[in-house]
Structures are given as structure tokens and as C-alpha cells.
Amino acid sequence: MKIGILACGPMAETFARTLIQMEEAECYAVASRSLSRAEAFAREYGFTKAYGSYEALCEDPEVELVYIATPHSCHYENMELCIRHKKPVLCEKAFTMNAGEARKIMELAEQEQVFAAEAIWTRYMPSRQMIREVVDSGIIGKVSVLTANLSYPISGKERIMRPELAGGALLDIGVYGLNFALMHFGTDIERMESSVRMTDTGVDAMESITLFFRDGRMAVLTHDIYSRSDRKGIFYGEKGYIVVENINNPRSIAVYDAEDRLLKQMDVPEQISGYEYEVRECIEAIRAGAKESSSMPLSDSVLVMEIMDRLRKQWGMVYPREEE
Structure with a gap:
């Protein structure tokens, strides 16, 4: 093509x-x-x-x-x-x-x-299905909490710092944390809480987002534009936990029991770039x-944008073009 x-x-x-x-x-x-x-x-x-x-x-x-x-x-x-x-x-x-x-x-x-x-x-990578199969297998029992973080030192990039370019951490890297949670916990969100620190230019620099799902599960997500985080996604269950290395481009999935013993590890397939x-x-x-x-699907893209709109409303963050 x-x-x-x-x-x-x-x-x-x-x-x-x-x-x-x-x-x-x-x-x-x-x-x-x-x-x-x-x-x-x-x-x-x-x-x-x-x-x-x-x-x-x-x-x-x-x-x-x-x-x-x-x-x-x-x-x-x-x-x-x-x-x-x-x-x-x-x-x-x-x-x-x-x-x-x-x-x-x-x-x-x-x-x-x-x-x-x-x-x-x-959303398109084979790691998505791999993670789902491990979580759904019941190897760590009922999963109640998911945590995910993604941070890079990108505050020097013009597109990140300028509100007229719809900059900030949320639309650039926060979108990965949100998609990670939605892919694995679904979309039935009961409520959402967040905290943010803004830049002098008026965009979000650091944030913590907590999603509460109607089925009782919770996802805690953090992002910032100043530091390099470990980028892990972790699922917490009754019998142990699952660690996904790099939610931005998963490399491996490791399963641990309640005594922190490694039960299983899977590497994702080799790729060109992802x-x-x-x-x-x-x-x-x-x-x-x-x-x-x-x-x-486009409905999912709309949903993610709706969630990010709600977060920005909590923060009082409006892009210049939205005020026109």
C-alpha cells in the first residue's frame, strides 16, 4: 500500500x-x-x-x-x-x-x-493480548489495583511547553497511562480523581490520576515531563502481582507470587519499531x-479524549484555541 x-x-x-x-x-x-x-x-x-x-x-x-x-x-x-x-x-x-x-x-x-x-x-501490539491472557488466567487471583507510570525529561521540547500546540504531559504521555488502564480494566468508570502541577506556560507538567471502576477495581496513573520513570505497569492480585516493563512499548511480562518469587516471565516478540x-x-x-x-475504534478515541477533557476541567486548563 x-x-x-x-x-x-x-x-x-x-x-x-x-x-x-x-x-x-x-x-x-x-x-x-x-x-x-x-x-x-x-x-x-x-x-x-x-x-x-x-x-x-x-x-x-x-x-x-x-x-x-x-x-x-x-x-x-x-x-x-x-x-x-x-x-x-x-x-x-x-x-x-x-x-x-x-x-x-x-x-x-x-x-x-x-x-x-x-x-x-x-493498542495494536501483541503485548496487549499477552497481558490480558496472563491477568485473566487467574495466576495471581482476583486483581483489584493497577498502577502505571510514564515520565520522560521532555520539558525542553517546544510542542510540550506551548499551550497553543496543546502541550503538556497529559496529551503526550498521559494518554498511554489512560489507554493502559482502559485496555485492561475496561471503560466503566465510576469516578475520577486527580492532582496536578502546572508549568509557568500554563500546561500540565506532573499529574496523578486515580480511576475508580464500578466493579470495585482502581487504577493509579502518574506522568511528568521532568524525569525518567521506570515506566512499569503493575497488576496487584490476591496471590501476587504482574509487572509489565514499559507501558509505552511493553518488553516483558513477569509474574510474582505473594512472596515475591518469580513464577513466570514472557518476552514480547521481536519487532521493527512497534x-x-x-x-x-x-x-x-x-x-x-x-x-x-x-x-x-473511533468510539474509544472519543472516550479517551472525553476523559482528558474532564481532567483538564478539574485543573482549569484550557488551550488557547478552545477560548476562541
Whole structure:
């Protein structure tokens, strides 16, 4: 399938390096607001076409799937452009800036009968099913609590610190913690509590989020933009606990009993980068005529945005464009 990429930043580079190694995909077109940057990207990664505008890429009849790697604040308009040009789209997380935008994209994709999906890669990875099978096996008994953390020293990045780019920890890394909890504990949330520390620029820097589920389980999530955490996800049960190494790209799953003895350890399959799973599922879905991903349906993307909207409301955090 001929793939087009909007934007030429680090995520686009990782995506391109992945495509090069996939038999199912072709590095076909790349677009940037700067034609020279798009041309340099195309030369480096072997793309056939380079465009100096996103519109030009969407007008190319050969493009079969567009990957969007722009800042959060641009996702809505970029997806709208693609969908109106009948281009299937895979958009980086966070899906949009807020739930209102996410709902509009879902409605537009349905109206235009165009495939659309969010590129939250952990949703597509084989580790998701591996974790579920271990938890559901009962090896640690009834699970009551899940904890997950994800922190990176990324406060020096412009897109993180600028509210007009929908910056902050929540939409960039908090989305992984939330998805980890929802994937494994479901979506029936009874209530939600949180604490936050803001930056001088007005975005969230550090946060703790507690989700209480109607079935009695609880998920505690922490994220920040100043430090490097161990990135573990841990499930606590009656007979022991399960440790997932790196919720952002799981590497292994270890099971311990109540005396901290290792019972079982599983490594996830070797991968190119981890991006290949989302690309492969999108290609298969589009070929089959599906209009959304089974691993990350649009309703789930909307739900995650609704949760993040509720958190930002608790914090009094509004992006400039939302005030317009």
C-alpha cells in the first residue's frame, strides 16, 4: 500500500524507517510546509514524491493511506483535510485536542465513508493480548489495583511547553497511562480523581490520576515531563502481582507470587519499531473495506479524549484555541 506522511519530525522519521522494512507498505509520498524539508526527507528515506503542502499530498490519487505526525493542535484540521479528499488516515496520538474535535472526525469519517484511526501503538501490539491472557488466567487471583507510570525529561521540547500546540504531559504521555488502564480494566468508570502541577506556560507538567471502576477495581496513573520513570505497569492480585516493563512499548511480562518469587516471565516478540502493528492492521482493514480499526475504534478515541477533557476541567486548563 502506498503510504503518505504529513510532517517530517522525529515520529515521522521512526515511521518511515519502519515502512522501509515492511513488505506490505511503500514509502510513497511525504509533505511538509517546507518543500525543501520534504525533499530532504524523501531522499533520506526513499519516498517517491515530496510535496510542499499537505493539500498537494492529499490531491495525489496514488496515496492510499496518510499518516499524520503533526502537533496535537493540528490533528483535527489535518484529518479533516484527508477525509474530505477520501484519504484513509492514521493519526498520531493524542487523536485531537479535545473530545468535540474527536466526535466531529468520527462523524465526518462515517459521513464520507473513509477509514480513520488513532496511532496509539500499544493498542495494536501483541503485548496487549499477552497481558490480558496472563491477568485473566487467574495466576495471581482476583486483581483489584493497577498502577502505571510514564515520565520522560521532555520539558525542553517546544510542542510540550506551548499551550497553543496543546502541550503538556497529559496529551503526550498521559494518554498511554489512560489507554493502559482502559485496555485492561475496561471503560466503566465510576469516578475520577486527580492532582496536578502546572508549568509557568500554563500546561500540565506532573499529574496523578486515580480511576475508580464500578466493579470495585482502581487504577493509579502518574506522568511528568521532568524525569525518567521506570515506566512499569503493575497488576496487584490476591496471590501476587504482574509487572509489565514499559507501558509505552511493553518488553516483558513477569509474574510474582505473594512472596515475591518469580513464577513466570514472557518476552514480547521481536519487532521493527512497534509501529508496524498499527500500519499492518490499517492496511488489512482498508483492504477489507472496514472504516475503522478493531484495536482502536473511533468510539474509544472519543472516550479517551472525553476523559482528558474532564481532567483538564478539574485543573482549569484550557488551550488557547478552545477560548476562541
